Amino acid sequence: MSKFFYGIEDLFVNYLFAPLDFLRFTHSWWGANTINWIFMAIGFVAMVYWMKELKIFNDNGEEDKSISSHSYI
Structure with a gap:
Protein backbone atom coordinates (compact mmCIF):
# COMPACT_ATOMS: atom_id res chain seq x y z
CA MET A 1 0.00 0.00 0.00
CA SER A 28 11.53 38.47 -9.25
CA TRP A 29 8.56 38.81 -6.93
CA TRP A 30 6.31 39.54 -9.92
CA GLY A 31 7.52 36.47 -11.77
CA ALA A 32 7.04 34.19 -8.79
CA ASN A 33 3.48 35.41 -8.14
CA THR A 34 2.20 35.47 -11.73
CA ILE A 35 -0.23 32.61 -11.15
CA ASN A 36 -1.63 34.30 -8.04
CA TRP A 37 -2.26 37.52 -9.97
CA ILE A 38 -3.97 35.60 -12.76
CA PHE A 39 -6.31 33.90 -10.26
CA MET A 40 -7.01 37.22 -8.56
CA ALA A 41 -7.91 38.83 -11.90
CA ILE A 42 -10.24 35.93 -12.78
CA GLY A 43 -11.91 36.19 -9.37
CA PHE A 44 -12.34 39.95 -9.72
CA VAL A 45 -13.92 39.63 -13.17
CA ALA A 46 -16.24 36.90 -11.88
CA MET A 47 -17.26 39.08 -8.92
CA VAL A 48 -18.02 42.07 -11.16
CA TYR A 49 -20.07 39.86 -13.49
CA TRP A 50 -22.02 38.40 -10.55
CA MET A 51 -22.73 41.85 -9.10
CA LYS A 52 -24.02 43.04 -12.49
CA GLU A 53 -26.33 40.03 -12.73
CA LEU A 54 -27.64 40.64 -9.20
CA LYS A 55 -28.32 44.26 -10.08
CA ILE A 56 -30.29 43.20 -13.17
CA PHE A 57 -32.52 40.93 -11.08
CA ASN A 58 -32.87 43.59 -8.39
CA ASP A 59 -33.89 46.26 -10.93
CA ASN A 60 -36.50 43.92 -12.51
CA GLY A 61 -38.13 43.35 -9.12
CA GLU A 62 -37.91 39.56 -9.44
CA GLU A 63 -36.45 39.10 -5.97
CA ASP A 64 -38.87 38.20 -3.18
CA LYS A 65 -37.82 40.52 -0.36
CA SER A 66 -40.68 39.82 2.02
CA ILE A 67 -39.72 38.99 5.58
CA SER A 68 -41.47 35.61 5.48
CA SER A 69 -40.26 34.57 2.05
CA HIS A 70 -39.58 31.03 3.32
CA SER A 71 -42.26 28.78 4.70
CA TYR A 72 -40.15 27.66 7.66
CA ILE A 73 -39.65 31.22 8.97
Missing part, protein backbone atom coordinates in the same frame (compact mmCIF):
# COMPACT_ATOMS: atom_id res chain seq x y z
CA SER A 2 2.90 2.36 0.63
CA LYS A 3 3.94 2.12 -3.03
CA PHE A 4 0.54 3.50 -3.98
CA PHE A 5 1.08 6.62 -1.87
CA TYR A 6 4.67 6.98 -3.10
CA GLY A 7 3.27 6.82 -6.62
CA ILE A 8 0.85 9.66 -5.84
CA GLU A 9 3.73 11.65 -4.35
CA ASP A 10 5.85 11.05 -7.44
CA LEU A 11 3.02 12.13 -9.74
CA PHE A 12 2.45 15.42 -8.00
CA VAL A 13 6.01 16.36 -7.04
CA ASN A 14 7.82 15.34 -10.21
CA TYR A 15 5.18 15.95 -12.89
CA LEU A 16 2.18 18.08 -11.97
CA PHE A 17 3.97 20.71 -9.86
CA ALA A 18 7.15 20.79 -11.97
CA PRO A 19 6.21 24.07 -13.73
CA LEU A 20 5.77 25.73 -10.35
CA ASP A 21 9.34 24.85 -9.36
CA PHE A 22 10.54 27.12 -12.16
CA LEU A 23 8.53 30.02 -10.75
CA ARG A 24 9.89 29.43 -7.25
CA PHE A 25 13.47 30.02 -8.35
CA THR A 26 12.89 33.23 -10.27
CA HIS A 27 14.46 36.20 -8.55
Whole structure:
Protein backbone atom coordinates (compact mmCIF):
# COMPACT_ATOMS: atom_id res chain seq x y z
CA MET A 1 0.00 0.00 0.00
CA SER A 2 2.90 2.36 0.63
CA LYS A 3 3.94 2.12 -3.03
CA PHE A 4 0.54 3.50 -3.98
CA PHE A 5 1.08 6.62 -1.87
CA TYR A 6 4.67 6.98 -3.10
CA GLY A 7 3.27 6.82 -6.62
CA ILE A 8 0.85 9.66 -5.84
CA GLU A 9 3.73 11.65 -4.35
CA ASP A 10 5.85 11.05 -7.44
CA LEU A 11 3.02 12.13 -9.74
CA PHE A 12 2.45 15.42 -8.00
CA VAL A 13 6.01 16.36 -7.04
CA ASN A 14 7.82 15.34 -10.21
CA TYR A 15 5.18 15.95 -12.89
CA LEU A 16 2.18 18.08 -11.97
CA PHE A 17 3.97 20.71 -9.86
CA ALA A 18 7.15 20.79 -11.97
CA PRO A 19 6.21 24.07 -13.73
CA LEU A 20 5.77 25.73 -10.35
CA ASP A 21 9.34 24.85 -9.36
CA PHE A 22 10.54 27.12 -12.16
CA LEU A 23 8.53 30.02 -10.75
CA ARG A 24 9.89 29.43 -7.25
CA PHE A 25 13.47 30.02 -8.35
CA THR A 26 12.89 33.23 -10.27
CA HIS A 27 14.46 36.20 -8.55
CA SER A 28 11.53 38.47 -9.25
CA TRP A 29 8.56 38.81 -6.93
CA TRP A 30 6.31 39.54 -9.92
CA GLY A 31 7.52 36.47 -11.77
CA ALA A 32 7.04 34.19 -8.79
CA ASN A 33 3.48 35.41 -8.14
CA THR A 34 2.20 35.47 -11.73
CA ILE A 35 -0.23 32.61 -11.15
CA ASN A 36 -1.63 34.30 -8.04
CA TRP A 37 -2.26 37.52 -9.97
CA ILE A 38 -3.97 35.60 -12.76
CA PHE A 39 -6.31 33.90 -10.26
CA MET A 40 -7.01 37.22 -8.56
CA ALA A 41 -7.91 38.83 -11.90
CA ILE A 42 -10.24 35.93 -12.78
CA GLY A 43 -11.91 36.19 -9.37
CA PHE A 44 -12.34 39.95 -9.72
CA VAL A 45 -13.92 39.63 -13.17
CA ALA A 46 -16.24 36.90 -11.88
CA MET A 47 -17.26 39.08 -8.92
CA VAL A 48 -18.02 42.07 -11.16
CA TYR A 49 -20.07 39.86 -13.49
CA TRP A 50 -22.02 38.40 -10.55
CA MET A 51 -22.73 41.85 -9.10
CA LYS A 52 -24.02 43.04 -12.49
CA GLU A 53 -26.33 40.03 -12.73
CA LEU A 54 -27.64 40.64 -9.20
CA LYS A 55 -28.32 44.26 -10.08
CA ILE A 56 -30.29 43.20 -13.17
CA PHE A 57 -32.52 40.93 -11.08
CA ASN A 58 -32.87 43.59 -8.39
CA ASP A 59 -33.89 46.26 -10.93
CA ASN A 60 -36.50 43.92 -12.51
CA GLY A 61 -38.13 43.35 -9.12
CA GLU A 62 -37.91 39.56 -9.44
CA GLU A 63 -36.45 39.10 -5.97
CA ASP A 64 -38.87 38.20 -3.18
CA LYS A 65 -37.82 40.52 -0.36
CA SER A 66 -40.68 39.82 2.02
CA ILE A 67 -39.72 38.99 5.58
CA SER A 68 -41.47 35.61 5.48
CA SER A 69 -40.26 34.57 2.05
CA HIS A 70 -39.58 31.03 3.32
CA SER A 71 -42.26 28.78 4.70
CA TYR A 72 -40.15 27.66 7.66
CA ILE A 73 -39.65 31.22 8.97
